[in-house]
Amino acid sequence: MTLLRLPTIALRHVRRQPRAAVYVRETAHTTVTGPQKVAGAVVLLAITIGLLVDALVTLRTLVALGLAFGAAYLAFRTLLVVVAGRYRFPARVTVPDEELPRYTTLHPMYGEANMIPVVVEAMERVDYPRDRLQCLLVLEERDRATVEAARSYPLPDYFEIVEVPTALPYGKPKACDYALERATGEFVVIYDAEDHPEPKQLRKAVETFRAAELRDDPLGCLQARLVFVNQSPLTGPLGEVIRDSDGYDVRPSTWCSRFLGNEYTVHFELVLAGLSHLGLPVPLGGTSNHFPMSVLEDAAFDPELMPEVGGHRLTTAAWDPWNVTEDAELGGAIAANGWTTALLDSWTDEEAVLTPRAALNQRSRWLKGFTQSSLVLLRHPWHNAQAMGPLRFGGFLMQVGGTVASLFLAPLTWALTIAYVLTRSQHIRDLFPGPLLYAAVLMFVGGNLLLVSISIAAALRRREFGSIRYLMTLFIPWGFLLSAASWTATLELVFPDWRPMWNKTAHGVRYASRRRRWWLAVTRWLRDRDERAQEPRPQPGQPALAPVSALAAAPGAVPAEDDWRVAARERAEAARRAARERRTADSRQRNQAVALRRVAAREAYRVRREAARTTPSLRGPTDFGAGVERGLASVSG
């Protein structure tokens, strides 16, 4: 056990060391810079010369390097999983309701008009004072359907719509940067459209941040655990899958969603916990990462590097608009700026994609982003290593770039193995002299066994027993899918016009298995045929069907089975509209007062942090009330 503590002790020692350089954040606007192209060309040239001079030695050297990398990656991942068991969530302090700060939640959406009610419903369940909650629906101006749906939907008061002007580059990071300028919270969090955060999540985040302030811990981000709820279908007491009246699964699940759910378990409960425990940079997940606004401002890009949106450059750009895993890159930037990232003892329910094609798209985007982040870091490797600390730099690079590289190389090992088994080629045998062969076999068998074992252990830990049979039988196709995503991501980077930059993941998809879909189609066709046969032919000038609203309004009318949902929704909307109208102008005034107080609190926080930084003697238990007073004074001044 002492041995297990060694990496932790070493890393903590490193963390205390003063940083030798200041981290300069760069965007992924240019994928590969000139010097990087030169370096790449030199490497390729060296390999070519090596192949011409002595092909066998060169290829063996490449094999050895590949195996060394594979071993290092496996060892690193295993270390993370092992030390994850020692991770403890950061302490929290109780924060009374009246001292809860203003909180901004960002909900970037594109082409998801159907998800507006889901977002509202999810935030309605959040336990946080509404007068201190600002939910920004971040919509693209060009996505008229979603904008119109949001405008027509009876949004609660604390919701605001932010229309992001049409400007390149498109995507979530730029939209979030734009929305951040309108955020008034002391803390900020991002949620995807399908997210259902645990109701207490915002409170827990505040309590954790406040405890960190009391400890003078530079906590820069809290990452809540993401859980794919559709890892397994919703079942009844007898184990039967629950379906809606149309025959679709209430909680759609496929083998893909099971693998994705399992990967999330491994990632958020083991890998990130291990990274956080070791004090290494945490590549943040796409949503549910909570930041103090000041940290985002601290880590923000130079506005000169940012695109013009709506006639001005983005001023508080925390996310790289050109990076498709902007959150992972931000995790590195936060660490490079001296802040830490911890895991929040809370979760957010998400929805996994269901089909291999959608998974391929999503994964290729993630891996593309990982590659972008790695390439940005490698523009000035020496300087960045000094700024982040060598171990942190290496750890982050291994986590983002190593993942891509390992998946990229995996098909080569499989291809070589299969080719050798089929052909018994002496050429392949020559590539693997004794020690290399043993290392390769060990890596091939032991490495895959280790990764599958981690997945199985994670599934058992989460009691996802139904996923075990998929994990044990389909891990090879899944591995191929991930490798294909890695190759796709690389091709997309090399040929940028090949595909749109942002492979949007569709949410709110209904699903039935192929067999069930076929059965549904047959039964629907039979039902329609029977209904058509029974219906009287409409008279000329008479509409074929009465509108739903008319059915609902007719006294004593019983809506058809398919229409009761519409009627219920209309009733709910009417109720919400009425409630909204009941709120008077003085509530608006109260909101304005609260907003003013929020600005003051934010300013106070900034003043206090600045004072704490410059005057070590001021550090100690935080007096928030005094801070607010000072903030108010500075605002009024």
Next chain:
Amino acid sequence: MDVGALLALALLASVAAYLWFRDLGTILGYKDALSHLLIGRRVVVGQHPGFGQLGGIWLPLPHLLISTLAWNGDLYTSGLAGSVFSMLAYVATVLGLYGAVRVATRDRLAGWVAAAVYGLNPNALYLQSTPMGETLMYAGIVTAVLMMLLWYRTGLHRYLMLAAVCCMLLVLVRYEAWVFSLALLLVVVHVCFVKGHPFFSGDFSGQAYVLVFTGYAALGVLLWLIWDLVIFGDPLAWLTGQYTSIDQTRDLELSQVADLRVSLQTYAFAIRDTIGLPLALCGAAGMVAMAWRERLSPVFTTFLATAAAGAFITYGLYSGAQPMRVTEIDGDLYNLRMAVVMLLPIALFTGYAVSLVPRTGRVLSSALRIAGAAVLVVLAGAGLASASASDGRSVITSLEASQAYAAYQQERRVGDFVEDHTTGRVLIESFANEWVVFPNQERVIYEGSDQTWKIALKDPADPRADIDVIVMRTTEGNTDAVEKNLNHRPVLTTHFRRVLKTDDFEVWQRKDGAP
């Protein structure tokens, strides 16, 4: 505290036993012990070192372990390169038995008795002093049992995974462990039924547990089949190839083959000779009592699973796959060590029997318990006492080994001759000539040398084979490949001259100046 004390005692007993049997000179008595050392060393030292030397009949894990130490000549020739792992496995088995009975009965004294039944058995102490694979298997079985019990008691998944990983490794140690793993799989199913884990509905937990266990255990077997496929081109080479047990016992006249009664009798006599009748009866009584009191609970079936290896060996005797000879039936001794595996269920059930004595906390009860335990310990150690008194001859496995050792005197002399009087590569068939090969292992071209072996059998003077010495067994009716291919052929007499002839061997050396 118990574990610490037990660890210290087990280590002490292990080292003392090793020194004792080393002085008796029986550590390398079993020919199989020699084979294990040879294979382990071939991986790291020899004319064609590498993992390709693994495979065939013997399962590879013991050899992999031995290879980590067998590069050292002293550790190899003394047998310590293999004995070290057996000794560590012995200690693990003692601790595992204590833990398993303690978990099952929550009784410290019962745990101590179970540990003593195994730990003080002279035949177990002999086997742990040798480089044989048996003790490794015992340790694996007991560890898997302990993990299974912990999983059943606590419900923590990691114990199931550890039990499964144990089985994955176990199936690469000895074939009896395959049957044990299968039996443990049935225990997993049993636990799922008892705990109400559904297999095809609900949360599918039963299915998951069975799949996880099966997946790991089967993976070991699968890897072994793939390995044999790669090395020999036949995944079933271990079953149908040359030198298998079935192949070897085919020509032996074994009384128990196809006679279930004699097979059972043979194994029963072997148990009596290696474990002792009183302890065997105690174990049987404990088993009956446990079956009755525990109502066939998973704890009972887990204990019972350890007897699967014994059942498999008995079937092996019946089917002719395993040879065993006992004096009561055959007049001599052969492979009696295969009965020692029954020490595990006997130790577990005896421990359980001790736990049945009421623990009232009163003086009489405590005295009764301690007295009973003492009697069992004396029974367990009785053989040990007599062993030390009669110069080790009552340790029947050691006796068998010493008899075998004496039988190979000629082979050892030939081996020493080759070592002392010749240089260069030696062509010899390793099978049946292990004692000749043993001191010359790094020089030997043998049946595992692939192409060089084939070339040498055609023409030992071929520069690609570069053979300097040829050793062939000339016993009438032998199957020695070197003798069959080279004896009386011009290619032998032209380039080689005979330098030694014994009743069973001829040694030929290349003539000076021959190409």
